[in-house]
């Protein structure tokens with residue numbers, strides 16, 4: 146997927162999602178991509194094809210990190226016992242200034258909330274954020290920037306549109322994988338899984354394909370189950386994942402039967 150193209154398209158259609166996960170390895174490339182996404186949304190150039198222009202005031206402010214409608218969640222210095230350490234991470238109280246600011250009216254069209262390093266969010270903090278994602282302030286768009294979306298709760302993942310730079314999927318391969326999922330009967334599905342999916346990597350690729358379809362059709366419950374299955378296969382905290390064949394079979398029985 147071309148991430149900027151995807152954002153451009155949803156601006157064209159007037160169909161921005163409430164929340165996105167930008168999944169990419171941490172580093173300059175990801176930072177630049179996030180900046181470009183924000184510029185794409187906020188750029189003042191009326192010609193959508195020439196956005197982001199990089200030259201208008203909005204684009205320059207985004208690049209400088211000083212755009213008034215872009216609100217970043219900030220980490221706290223961690224206090225362990227009574228000694229302050231240099232470690233920074235997100236704690237519960239970090240959500241408050243972030244959320245309070247997002248509740249105010251934007252200067253321009255919309256507020257944009259960005260959570261950098263969302264992988265570092267602990268479960269309780271994620272649950273707090275989840276409430277806002279469930280009932281978003283009108284017009285607000287969230288970006289959770291993460292190395293691996295599976296570090297986020299499945300409930301968060303299911304409410305976000307995934308943005309990930311990937312090579313265009315091979316059409317033949319994709320339709321072969323879709324065919325497996327489109328079997329009407331479990332025994333046929335089981336047979337095809339045994340024949341066509343040989344490794345855990347294949348299994349994860351298969352999940353990517355069927356998740357994309359489920360997202361397109363807004364079948365959130367299915368997306369959620371697929372995310373859970375991916376987590377089962379990867380193994381929570383790398384404690385040795387579930388047998389992927391078993392996981393795929395269970396998924397079909399849960400979703401399709």
Ligand SMILES: [Zn+2]
Nearest residue numbers: 188198201204
């Ligand atoms: Zn611009």
